[in-house]
Amino acid sequence: MTGRNKPRSAAEQVSDLTAGRLSVYLRCLTTLDAAGVKTISSRSLAERFHLNAAQIRKDLAYFGEFGVRGVGYYVADLKTHLRAILGLEKPVRVGIIGAGNLGRALADYQGFRVEGFHIVALFDTEPNRIGHPSRQGVPVRHVDDFTRMAAAQELDIVVIAVPEPAAQGVVNLAVESGIRAILNFSPGALQVPGGVKLKNVDLTVSLESLSFFLARGEQHVPGET
Amino acid sequence: MTGRNKPRSAAEQVSDLTAGRLSVYLRCLTTLDAAGVKTISSRSLAERFHLNAAQIRKDLAYFGEFGVRGVGYYVADLKTHLRAILGLEKPVRVGIIGAGNLGRALADYQGFRVEGFHIVALFDTEPNRIGHPSRQGVPVRHVDDFTRMAAAQELDIVVIAVPEPAAQGVVNLAVESGIRAILNFSPGALQVPGGVKLKNVDLTVSLESLSFFLARGEQHVPGET
Numbered sequence: 305m306t307g308r309n310k311p312r313s314a315a316e317q318v319s320d321l322t323a324g325r326l327s328v329y330l331r332c333l334t335t336l337d338a339a340g341v342k343t344i345s346s347r348s349l350a351e352r353f354h355l356n357a358a359q360i361r362k363d364l365a366y367f368g369e370f371g372v373r374g375v376g377y378y379v380a381d382l383k384t385h386l387r388a389i390l391g392l393e394k395p396v397r398v399g400i401i402g403a404g405n406l407g408r409a410l411a412d413y414q415g416f417r418v419e420g421f422h423i424v425a426l427f428d429t430e431p432n433r434i435g436h437p438s439r440q441g442v443p444v445r446h447v448d449d450f451t452r453m454a455a456a457q458e459l460d461i462v463v464i465a466v467p468e469p470a471a472q473g474v475v476n477l478a479v480e481s482g483i484r485a486i487l488n489f490s491p492g493a494l495q496v497p498g499g500v501k502l503k504n505v506d507l508t509v510s511l512e513s514l515s516f517f518l519a520r521g522e523q524h525v526p527g528e529t
Numbered sequence: 530m531t532g533r534n535k536p537r538s539a540a541e542q543v544s545d546l547t548a549g550r551l552s553v554y555l556r557c558l559t560t561l562d563a564a565g566v567k568t569i570s571s572r573s574l575a576e577r578f579h580l581n582a583a584q585i586r587k588d589l590a591y592f593g594e595f596g597v598r599g600v601g602y603y604v605a606d607l608k609t610h611l612r613a614i615l616g617l618e619k620p621v622r623v624g625i626i627g628a629g630n631l632g633r634a635l636a637d638y639q640g641f642r643v644e645g646f647h648i649v650a651l652f653d654t655e656p657n658r659i660g661h662p663s664r665q666g667v668p669v670r671h672v673d674d675f676t677r678m679a680a681a682q683e684l685d686i687v688v689i690a691v692p693e694p695a696a697q698g699v700v701n702l703a704v705e706s707g708i709r710a711i712l713n714f715s716p717g718a719l720q721v722p723g724g725v726k727l728k729n730v731d732l733t734v735s736l737e738s739l740s741f742f743l744a745r746g747e748q749h750v751p752g753e754t
Contacts, residue, residue, distance in 0.1 A: 319745075323741040327737040327738070388744075390740055391740035410732070412630045414692075416736065421740075503738060507641070508641060510712055514710035514712060515617060515621045517709075518709060519614070
């Protein structure tokens with residue numbers, strides 16, 4: 305899903321890939337910790353979760369000396385370190401703009417809670433949505449309250465789940481309210497100023513890459529430089 | 530979100546990137562077509578939608594001779610060609626396994642309909658969910674009916690929106706029922722045999738890459754070879 309927005313620096317793209325892998329390692333370690341595993345080698349970690357052992361060692365070495373020769377990694381310790389690196393030491397506070405089907409489903413998604421994300425509020429403009437909390441009790445506020453709420457509730461991340469024509473406007477509102485990290489589910493290319501991180505999850509593009517696969521079979525497609 | 534599964538071939542990854550860009554081009558052309566634009570150059574297309582003109586020419590040239598010197602691309606024609614390349618000439622038939630909040634939200638997501646995806650049915654095992662259609666009227670069937678329905682309804686793609694412990698089981702069911710393209714929203718590494726395309730959308734990983742950005746600021750993170 306690159307190429308939809310302004311050109312991204314190589315460092316920024318690498319950073320995304322690294323963060324993605326660290327998230328995966330964290331999830332693996334959480335599984336191992338829950339199963340009572342105390343230590344694990346990079347090779348066992350790789351085999352067990354279908355990862356790349358050399359990549360694990362390289363990724364983790366960049367952030368510090370976590371491995372112990374002959375032992376591997378201490379599972380609980382490394383988990384704590386990874387949570388710190390990923391900014392998850394304290395709950396990350398999230399607001400969702402757009403309280404339609406998708407926004408409400410995201411607000412109630414248990415996976416976010418488990419990983420330490422706290423969905424503080426939904427925001428919308430539809431009078432019949434405002435004041436009706438999600439099934440899990442996330443309140444729905446008017447978008448006009450966003451700037452005040454973002455400051456009062458110390459929102460870290462905003463999720464955009466509004467129809468395409470409204471998306472750039474609410475992104476601007478979030479940025480003007482001091483939000484520096486945005487997860488966008490709306491299709492279309494959105495603009496953010498430097499220093500603000502925008503991550504796009506385009507569900508239609510994901511489905512279209514599957515229909516492309518089905519239409520072309522396993523045929524090789526070159527074209528990347 | 531690479532590295533979660535078995536190693537992917539370079540061709541497969543390139544193919545994903547290409548398909549993603551073709552989807553974006555298609556969306557841009559749909560916007561232009563709706564606005565009554567008849568022809569557009571790769572440069573204008575790039576400027577208007579913040580894309581890369583050289584990449585557009587290269588991507589499209591691979592699939593045929595669509596550009597006309599001095600004219601650019603015929604918008605409606607190119608749109609038709611891109612829909613064909615992406616396998617969207619006829620409706621793509623989608624089943625969703627998991628009729629919880631996320632599954633129902635996806636079933637009712639208007640963006641899929643607009644782009645030519647037909648959500649045929651939801652599947653679940655919870656008795657109190659079965660027989661209660663989504664707001665937009667997508668029926669909810671028992672998972673036990675999946676194999677029969679997949680054949681009878683000619684399902685092309687299956688979306689997985691079940692809790693993590695159930696995910697590999699329903700992926701196996703889909704594969705055994707002849708499904709060759711799967712969009713997975715469940716966390717964790719799932720296994721599919723060769724010839725089956727699995728695309729992961731991990732919402733927690735997306736949020737974690739944002740909290741990583743906030744925790745580290747703009748600092749450069751090396752590590753990719």
